[in-house]
Amino acid sequence: MIWYILPSIFLGWGLGANDSANVFGPPVANGMIPYRKATIVASIFVVLGAVIGGAAGLKTIGSLSNSNLMESAISVLGGAISVAIMTYFGLPVSTSQAIVGGIVGIGLFTGKVNWMVLVKILICWGATPIGALIIGYILYKILAPLFSKIKSLALQNRILIITAWIAGAYGAYSLGANNVANVTGAFVGNLLSVNSAALIGGLAIAFGILTYSKKVMLTVGKRIIALDYFSSLISILAEALTVWIFAIIGVPVSTSQAVVGGVLGAGLARGTNLANKQMLLRIFLGWVQTPVVAGAISAILYLIFTVLKII
Amino acid sequence: MIFIGKKEEEIIRKFKEHVETVGKTLENFEDFVNAYLDGNCSDADRCCEKVMMLESKADGLRRETESMMYAGAFLPNFRGDLLGLIESVDRIADRAETVTKIISFQKPEIPPEIKSGIRKQVRLAIDTFKELKESIYLMFEDMEKAKGFIKRTEEKEHEEDMVEWDIMKTLFSLEIDRAQKLEIKEIITLIGDISDLAEDASDRVEIIILKRSV
Numbered sequence: 274m275i276w277y278i279l280p281s282i283f284l285g286w287g288l289g290a291n292d293s294a295n296v297f298g299p300p301v302a303n304g305m306i307p308y309r310k311a312t313i314v315a316s317i318f319v320v321l322g323a324v325i326g327g328a329a330g331l332k333t334i335g336s337l338s339n340s341n342l343m344e345s346a347i348s349v350l351g352g353a354i355s356v357a358i359m360t361y362f363g364l365p366v367s368t369s370q371a372i373v374g375g376i377v378g379i380g381l382f383t384g385k386v387n388w389m390v391l392v393k394i395l396i397c398w399g400a401t402p403i404g405a406l407i408i409g410y411i412l413y414k415i416l417a418p419l420f421s422k423i424k425s426l427a428l429q430n431r432i433l434i435i436t437a438w439i440a441g442a443y444g445a446y447s448l449g450a451n452n453v454a455n456v457t458g459a460f461v462g463n464l465l466s467v468n469s470a471a472l473i474g475g476l477a478i479a480f481g482i483l484t485y486s487k488k489v490m491l492t493v494g495k496r497i498i499a500l501d502y503f504s505s506l507i508s509i510l511a512e513a514l515t516v517w518i519f520a521i522i523g524v525p526v527s528t529s530q531a532v533v534g535g536v537l538g539a540g541l542a543r544g545t546n547l548a549n550k551q552m553l554l555r556i557f558l559g560w561v562q563t564p565v566v567a568g569a570i571s572a573i574l575y576l577i578f579t580v581l582k583i584i
Numbered sequence: 585m586i587f588i589g590k591k592e593e594e595i596i597r598k599f600k601e602h603v604e605t606v607g608k609t610l611e612n613f614e615d616f617v618n619a620y621l622d623g624n625c626s627d628a629d630r631c632c633e634k635v636m637m638l639e640s641k642a643d644g645l646r647r648e649t650e651s652m653m654y655a656g657a658f659l660p661n662f663r664g665d666l667l668g669l670i671e672s673v674d675r676i677a678d679r680a681e682t683v684t685k686i687i688s689f690q691k692p693e694i695p696p697e698i699k700s701g702i703r704k705q706v707r708l709a710i711d712t713f714k715e716l717k718e719s720i721y722l723m724f725e726d727m728e729k730a731k732g733f734i735k736r737t738e739e740k741e742h743e744e745d746m747v748e749w750d751i752m753k754t755l756f757s758l759e760i761d762r763a764q765k766l767e768i769k770e771i772i773t774l775i776g777d778i779s780d781l782a783e784d785a786s787d788r789v790e791i792i793i794l795k796r797s798v
Contacts, residue, residue: 304659421798
């Protein structure tokens with residue numbers, strides 16, 4: 274059994290290492306929060322999110338295709354390999370989009386794709402950055418007047434630090450609840466129960482956060498802190514809220530695209546248009562390129578395994 | 585305030601202590617200038633020593649505050665801003681000490697026609713600093729109110745500029761040796777720097793507050 278879920282653990286590790294940057298990146302990069310403490314809190318809340326709120330997403334990914342155990346393992350492996358390759362080449366990549374691409378890639382051969390579920394997923398992908406933008410805009414408009422009522426600079430400092438912890442912990446919870454489905458969702462129904470899939474997936478993501486997240490956290494964080502402290506926290510909150518909503522709906526989405534939406538929303542509320550062609554192109558490529566690459570790799574793996582009569 | 589950490593509270597306390605010490609340096613500087621202009625050498629010497637002692641105390645407080653800040657209090661960007669501000673305030677005491685030393689060493693002969701102008705100039709430099717001091721204190725407590733004192737610092741600095749200009753005009757209209765004129769001109773310019781430096785520091789306070797506007 275362990276051999277089947279090894280690709281999942283690898284994918285979860287990569288997801289934790291990459292995506293925790295979207296929740297604790299800015300406060301860690303600007304020194305508001307120490308890296309080690311951030312990773313410990315993020316790990317705890319990722320596991321909590323996966324176990325408490327991950328069920329809906331796990332069921333969605335589990336129902337995307339009626340794959341057997343080996344097909345699921347190949348889908349996850351294809352997704353994991355595509356994430357590794359695209360990360361290596363610095364291309365925009367999302368594990369949510371990779372894993373769906375991997376499952377559909379094989380599903381096209383086996384004819385087991387549940388198209389209705391796929392359409393629901395695609396709609397949610399499109400809604401992610403737009404939703405985060407709207408939430409970021411609204412949050413800023415509501416919270417900025419309240420924040421500006423705090424006249425004491427020392428008190429403002431304190432509140433920003435406390436908010437950074439709350440937003441980060443909530444973001445980590447949402448990440449676990451939403452993205453755990455990418456890690457172990459493909460095995461729900463054919464190898465794992467929803468609860469065990471949530472626990473194994475959550476722990477794999479936490480392992481990635483604890484062991485290999487520093488570099489990405491600092492890189493991504495520095496990009497977001499081009500905004501002021503307050504706006505960068507608003508964008509994290511917007512991302513966390515958006516990803517959490519999709520966790521309830523039960524569709525894994527890209528936290529990176531959500532955070533971009535959050536940044537744009539907070540920027541617009543401040544009166545700055547931070548969108549540029551390159552940013553929009555990266556989002557579009559994320560939607561198209563990642564699932565296509567993952568689908569192709571999974572399909573090739575599936576064909577190789579079929580020819581070698583492993584399946 | 586209950587929400588402020590102990591480290592932050594301690595830094596604010598030290599920061600204020602530093603500002604107070606710079607203020608005392610300036611008050612003693614004023615006493616020194618007045619004693620010198622009155623020809624009271626023993627008082628002037630005593631005040632000169634006090635100015636130097638207080639300036640050195642301010643330096644020590646600045647260093648202590650800086651090390652405390654880098655031990656992790658406040659937000660990192662704000663630490664940099666606060667560091668810039670404390671150094672900027674410290675330069676005011678440095679300048680007062682420089683003028684005190686120049687007058688004590690060179691013992692320039694000040695023409696009676698400009699003595700009252702110099703007294704007024706020194707007073708205005710101290711007034712400028714007092715407005716700055718209020719803006720700094722209020723920056724921690726109430727940023728909105730601090731803005732008013734930033735504006736008042738600018739106004740006082742402008743007033744001091746006008747007085748400085750008048751002294752210069754009177755000085756260069758006097759029938760005295762050119763070297764003496766240049767020697768006194770340097771002193772007047774350096775006294776004027778005290779107000780300029782206070783205004784520079786208030787600009788920093790303004791930037792800190794602007795950075796926080798959402």
